[in-house]
Amino acid sequence: MKNNVIITFSQATINYQQRAALEDISLDVYQGEFIGIIGPNGSGKTTLLKSILGLVRPSKGSVQIFDCACHKLRCHHKAKIGYIPQKGQIDPNFPVTVTETVMMGRYSSLGLFNRPSKRDKGLVETALREVGMNEYEDAPLGHLSGGQQQRVLIARALVQQPEVLLMDEPTTGIDPPTQHSIIRLISNLHKNLNLTILLVTHDINMISPFVDRIALLKVRLFAIGTPSEVLNEKILSEIYGKQVVVTTKENGLYVIVGDYHYV
Amino acid sequence: MFDMLSYEFMQRALIASVIIGLVCSIIGVFVILKNLTFIGAGTSHAAFAGVTLGYLIKFSPLSIAVLFSLITVWIVGYLSKKGYLKLDASVGIFYSLTMALAVLFIGLMKVYNAEVYGYLFGSILSVTKLDLAIIVLLGVVVLFLVYLFFKEFHFITFDEEMARAGGIPTGWLSFLLLTMIALTIVISLKSVGAILVFAMIVTPAAAAYQLTYSMIRMFIYSALIGTGSSVSGVFLSYWLDLPSGATTVLFVSFVFFLSVLLSPKHRTILTAIN
Numbered sequence: 001m002k003n004n005v006i007i008t009f010s011q012a013t014i015n016y017q018q019r020a021a022l023e024d025i026s027l028d029v030y031q032g033e034f035i036g037i038i039g040p041n042g043s044g045k046t047t048l049l050k051s052i053l054g055l056v057r058p059s060k061g062s063v064q065i066f067d068c069a070c071h072k073l074r075c076h077h078k079a080k081i082g083y084i085p086q087k088g089q090i091d092p093n094f095p096v097t098v099t100e101t102v103m104m105g106r107y108s109s110l111g112l113f114n115r116p117s118k119r120d121k122g123l124v125e126t127a128l129r130e131v132g133m134n135e136y137e138d139a140p141l142g143h144l145s146g147g148q149q150q151r152v153l154i155a156r157a158l159v160q161q162p163e164v165l166l167m168d169e170p171t172t173g174i175d176p177p178t179q180h181s182i183i184r185l186i187s188n189l190h191k192n193l194n195l196t197i198l199l200v201t202h203d204i205n206m207i208s209p210f211v212d213r214i215a216l217l218k219v220r221l222f223a224i225g226t227p228s229e230v231l232n233e234k235i236l237s238e239i240y241g242k243q244v245v246v247t248t249k250e251n252g253l254y255v256i257v258g259d260y261h262y263v
Numbered sequence: 264m265f266d267m268l269s270y271e272f273m274q275r276a277l278i279a280s281v282i283i284g285l286v287c288s289i290i291g292v293f294v295i296l297k298n299l300t301f302i303g304a305g306t307s308h309a310a311f312a313g314v315t316l317g318y319l320i321k322f323s324p325l326s327i328a329v330l331f332s333l334i335t336v337w338i339v340g341y342l343s344k345k346g347y348l349k350l351d352a353s354v355g356i357f358y359s360l361t362m363a364l365a366v367l368f369i370g371l372m373k374v375y376n377a378e379v380y381g382y383l384f385g386s387i388l389s390v391t392k393l394d395l396a397i398i399v400l401l402g403v404v405v406l407f408l409v410y411l412f413f414k415e416f417h418f419i420t421f422d423e424e425m426a427r428a429g430g431i432p433t434g435w436l437s438f439l440l441l442t443m444i445a446l447t448i449v450i451s452l453k454s455v456g457a458i459l460v461f462a463m464i465v466t467p468a469a470a471a472y473q474l475t476y477s478m479i480r481m482f483i484y485s486a487l488i489g490t491g492s493s494v495s496g497v498f499l500s501y502w503l504d505l506p507s508g509a510t511t512v513l514f515v516s517f518v519f520f521l522s523v524l525l526s527p528k529h530r531t532i533l534t535a536i537n
Binding site: 055078079094101112115116197 | 299412425427
């Protein structure tokens, strides 16, 4: 699995509003890897995902995906990257159904002037089944619960038939049992579809049992490695500046920061 | 009752009302969902300033209206894209700037020109053969562009950043949409008027918004409401001898309030009435 590098950051510095959002990042992501990206607010986690999408470009160094500079990606390359942005509040009255939302995922693969065909409709149905939302095809997106909306947005990314999934805090604003079911869904998709996944989150404990590696960001890449390598008190307290306790639980490590039960 | 259709000016009025009703209501869906409502108002004033300049220098008023409204939407779009100023603030500046120009140009004319005021309130019965040709041509161009880039506009309307991440060329498509809004306003200017055109764009789409949760259906409902109201407005204004633009706007506003009452989104209102 670890032979093919799919994404490469080489000493990449990315500025946002005249200050470095990411500085001197060097990182190889291998095909089929599941990487959790953690770090405090403003540490550049979202910028990291946006640089892979080519929405922001490095002022120094380079970011490459599929052997192509990210800011020069063509549509057919972009179609291979599924992106699930941090979910804002969806207006409950906005006129868009579940099927219409997922179909938008096909638009980048179709290219200009082409219309969705029967095959595209079939792919939408399959993607909705994969996330367990096939019974909600005609439901207004705004009427679903936060967890259901997130499943639909995952289906929209899947319908692109991506090789890479980039997710920005997919469990924020969702109740804990649903958070776990979403993470389990993502983990199953990772295994079944051999996807490369980069997932930004604040919840270290929820993702650590599922990910291959954890990247700890605070403008610079402070640590990258397996959960047991990165999740130690010394490294985490350096970044979060608080008293950090790492204990063990039945399914692995458990991180407690300060008075909070999450990081 | 329909003997009026034997008049050539009525035939022209009807064809113009169908096209204007259709184009305005389709573009209106994008305007409502992308929160571009105010840009419609600003652009129609810019177009009116163009018309007044046309009359002042005795050069095709509609061509100068096209120029004025395109320059307005492009500058406003550029300022907002570059992050210099929010869209509604820059539209606000152009709204009054172009109205000031219109007042200035009217002042410079020295003589009263009733035709200029026709563009302010609209008169579909005065649409000439040349006007109709321009309405048909530009109307077809706008509708064809919507057809051609429908799925891209659909995606951008829902989530512009996602569309950009997915490789949709959002930059020039956003400017194309603004251009189409400007052209829609210009073709409606003579028949609906600079002040009322705004209602033809916003109201049918706002009524359709009440009735459905599907974006595709919103386009269909808006087109039906817009075209239906536009044609009904022409008939009613003829039968009742009322100004056509005002009649159409009152009719479509009535449909809007009806759709609010019947909206599945506000069932509570219906329950309260019952």
